[in-house]
Amino acid sequence: MRRTIFFLLFALHTLVFGLEPITLQIGDTSASYYREYLNLFDDISEYESAVICTVVDGDTVKLKLKSDPDSLLTARLIGVDTPESVHPQKSVEHFGIESSGFTKAALEGKDVFLSFDWEQIDSYGRILCYIWIPIEYVGRAYNIMFNLLLITSGYGHAYTSYAFDENYTGIFIEAERLARLGGFGLWQEEKPDSILLPEYDPIVYITSTGDKYHVDGCRFLEHSKIPILLSEAVRRGYIPCRVCKPPQLELPSISVVEEDFLTAITVEGSVVILYPDGTWEFEAY
Numbered sequence: 488m489r490r491t492i493f494f495l496l497f498a499l500h501t502l503v504f505g506l507e508p509i510t511l512q513i514g515d516t517s518a519s520y521y522r523e524y525l526n527l528f529d530d531i532s533e534y535e536s537a538v539i540c541t542v543v544d545g546d547t548v549k550l551k552l553k554s555d556p557d558s559l560l561t562a563r564l565i566g567v568d569t570p571e572s573v574h575p576q577k578s579v580e581h582f583g584i585e586s587s588g589f590t591k592a593a594l595e596g597k598d599v600f601l602s603f604d605w606e607q608i609d610s611y612g613r614i615l616c617y618i619w620i621p622i623e624y625v626g627r628a629y630n631i632m633f634n635l636l637l638i639t640s641g642y643g644h645a646y647t648s649y650a651f652d653e654n655y656t657g658i659f660i661e662a663e664r665l666a667r668l669g670g671f672g673l674w675q676e677e678k679p680d681s682i683l684l685p686e687y688d689p690i691v692y693i694t695s696t697g698d699k700y701h702v703d704g705c706r707f708l709e710h711s712k713i714p715i716l717l718s719e720a721v722r723r724g725y726i727p728c729r730v731c732k733p734p735q736l737e738l739p740s741i742s743v744v745e746e747d748f749l750t751a752i753t754v755e756g757s758v759v760i761l762y763p764d765g766t767w768e769f770e771a772y
Contacts, residue, residue: 506524540596548562548594567635572584603615650712690716699728705728721736
């Protein structure tokens with residue numbers, strides 16, 4: 488209960504005050520994060536100690552547990568999906584090499600801590616875990632969740648196809664939204680119209696088989712319940728459930744002006760300028 492109350496208070500603080508972006512130094516690489524996330528998570532003293540032996544790709548590693556040094560386990564990070572870089576049946580995806588390189592620089596050969604969720608082994612026999620790494624920021628030591636760092640820095644997106652800790656789910660989804668708005672990492676080349684997200688963008692729920700989105704508590708979520716941002720549900724083609732009547736997507740008012748070969752898209756509080764060569768600028772006012 489104490490943990491749940493803590494996350495509720497954090498959500499309220501975020502809603503009222505927003506998040507303060509910071510830059511962390513991870514090896515030789517700079518990574519985007521938020522000050523409020525530094526003290527967000529539980530004490531790691533009871534987590535499993537491990538060493539990362541090799542990095543397979545951005546979200547998969549091979550590791551050994553300190554409690555069983557003869558073991559060599561393949562671990563898949565929970566709640567995050569990075570672009571493919573070594574999949575035998577897929578070509579290398581956009582930003583796959585960069586994501587894999589970041590994970591390798593941050594984790595390979597390093598001592599880490601592991602924590603787990605309700606499902607600990609996937610259908611491929613990989614352990615499912617959260618990985619925690621030590622960092623230093625303005626002279627203080629912290630342990631942060633690497634899964635979340637991948638999302639805040641734009642090396643991966645929130646992966647909610649399989650349910651995980653609901654306290655983390657909302658944070659991961661919001662972290663992806665902010666990374667997309669900031670144009671971090673793999674979101675650098677997003678088109679302007681794809682980042683025009685509504686100010687009110689709550690979490691709704693979809694199922695593994697249906698074509699509708701729902702609010703928490705809907706009877707159609709009895710067997711499957713996958714959290715997702717309302718804007719993302721609409722983008723994927725889901726429609727509102729007629730039974731639970733979830734919120735509708737309301738984008739801010741948009742106006743488009745074309746003049747002198749330039750196109751200006753004005754959205755409440757900001758403007759996107761499109762140039763003939765396909766480049767664009769985003770300015771808030």
